[in-house]
Amino acid sequence: MGIINFQGKRTAVQKSNSEPILVSDYMTKKVVSFKEEQPIEEVIETLINNRISGGPVVNEKNELIGIISEGDCMKQISESRYYNLPIDKNNTVGKSMVREVETIDGNMNIFDAANKFLESKRRRFPIVENGKLVGQISQKDVLKAAMKLKGNTWK
Known part of the structure; x- marks a missing residue:
């Protein structure tokens, strides 16, 4: 009698999880934000104390009007140092x-957001809905999403 089948035991076909992973699933919702009238020294202290590299600037209606970073603060320190003066109050x-400010839509796929980070060389993007700041996504948030995906679906 000959061999009937070379295929061994078949396993059940696994369904792929085709739901997109959205920016809104990984964005930070409790964002450290700043006001336009805040002194730079206060911003520097907040950046250091919260171990962040920048944050969005909002008005009294929580509408995004700008963004401030460590680099922006460094310019102020550098100018003060150049003129041998303390930071101007x-x-x-x-x-x-x-x-x-470039923003990202909360409904964007996390991989599209990763590409946007690579193209723009930015470290963070605010997320705005109906003109209001609702969150922020950083490069680190995208990395966290990728690592979680790796554990679930990547081989």
């Missing part, structure tokens, strides 16, 4: 922040 976030 009247130097505010509004004078140092970047007003043109």
Whole structure:
């Protein structure tokens, strides 16, 4: 009698999890934000104490009006040092922040967000819905999503 079948035992076909992983699933919802009238020294202390590299600037209606980073604060320190003066107490976030801010949609796929990070060389993107700041996603958040995915679906 000959061999009938070379295929061994068949396993059940696993369904692939085709639901997209969204930015809103991994974004930080409790965002450290700043006001336009805050002094730079206060921002520097907040960045250091919270171990963050920057944050969004919002108005009283929680609408995004800019973003401030460590680099923006460093410029102020550098200028003060150049003129051999202490940091100006009247130097505010509004004078140092970047007003043109790129945002990411909370419904964007996390992998598309990763590509946007690579293309823009930014460290964080605010997430805005209906003009209001609802969260922020960082490169680290994208890495966390990738590691969680690795454990579930990557081989």
